[in-house]
Amino acid sequence: MKRKAKNVLFIVGSLLLLSGLSVFAAVRQAQRPVGRVIVTIDNEFNNFFISEQQVTSLLTRNGNQRLEGAHPQDLDLRTLEQRLKTHPFVRDAQVYRDLAGNLHADVRQNRPIARLTHADARQDEYLDADGQALPLSALYSARVVPMAKLNGQPLAASFFQDSTGRRYLEFLRYIDEHPFWRAQVAEVFISANGKLIFTQQVGDQRVEFGFPENISEKFAKLMVFYRQIPPALGWDTYHRVNVEFQNQIICE
Known part of the structure; x- marks a missing residue:
């Protein structure tokens, strides 16, 4: 019984010691001046719209x-994060300190999926x-599909x-x-009646897609x-391929 009690006391004492050391380390880390500033930019899609210098x-x-x-x-980490998010190509940002006192800024980039074109590029x-x-x-030009109205008029982002x-x-x-x-897909146009037409990188066919519905089925055709x-x-x-009608592919 005494041996069991000693084991319990040893375990409790060890836990208290570890807790004390953790608190001591946290207090010491909180008082330590900032060491290095380490910037990490997520380039998952090989986009380079913002640099470490920026x-x-x-x-x-x-x-x-x-x-x-x-x-x-003297540091407000939330304020630092908000500064980063003012950049249009920063989708998310996290700023934090590590145990060594370094300041980390992890940036996730915003990513375009299309380019809305104008007569004046x-x-x-x-x-x-x-x-x-x-x-x-x-800094960087994204290789994304250009899009405009068929009559050459530009599309505003508010359209979407x-x-x-x-x-x-x-x-x-x-x-x-x-x-x-x-x-x-080389370039996408929206006709006056709202139907989609696009050209291709390989092949001279103009693809008449119709309205943006049943999208996966049309691409499968x-x-x-x-x-x-x-x-x-x-x-x-063929120079014209139409996939807008169900169960049909029209080629001319």
């Missing part, structure tokens, strides 16, 4: 607020997966915000989520065309 500039207000050597009580803008406009970047526009956004998302179509017609008759046999 992140550092946002954190330090263009160098006006020194972070290295700063005392923890300097007025072009990107569109992200939420239907929000993104500016062009001097209502229930009708969201259907066209779903069409663009489908292209972006499938590497084959992302590589094959187009894949049937690719697998059966060009290998047998050549890519230049």
Whole structure:
């Protein structure tokens, strides 16, 4: 019985010691000045719209607020995160300190899925997966599908915000989520009646897609065309392919 009691006391004492050490380490870490500033940018999709230098500039207000050597009580991590999120290509940001006292800034980039084109290319803008406009970047040009009205008039990002526009956004998302179509679809147009037409990177066919509905089924029909017609008759046999009608592929 005494041995069991000693074991219990030993375990309790060990737990108290560990708790005390943890509290001591936390207090010491909280009082330690900032060491290095470590910036990590998520480049999952090989986009380079924001640089490490730009992140550092946002954190330090263009160098006006020194972070290295700063005392923890002088830092507001939430404020630093909000500064990073003011950049249009920052989708999310987390700022935190590690046990060594270093300040980490982890940035997740926003990513365009289309480019809304204008007669003057300097007025072009990107569109992200939420239907929000993104500016062009001097650092990087994204290889995404261009989109405009068939008459050459530009589309505003606000077009994609209502229930009708969201259907066209779903069409663009489908292209972006499938590497084959992302590589094959060259340029997308919306006709006056709202139907979609696009050109291709390989082949001279103009694809008449119709309204943005039954999207996966229509692309599946187009894949049937690719697998059966060009290998047998050549890519230049037809110049118009229509997949808008159910269970039909019309070629001319």
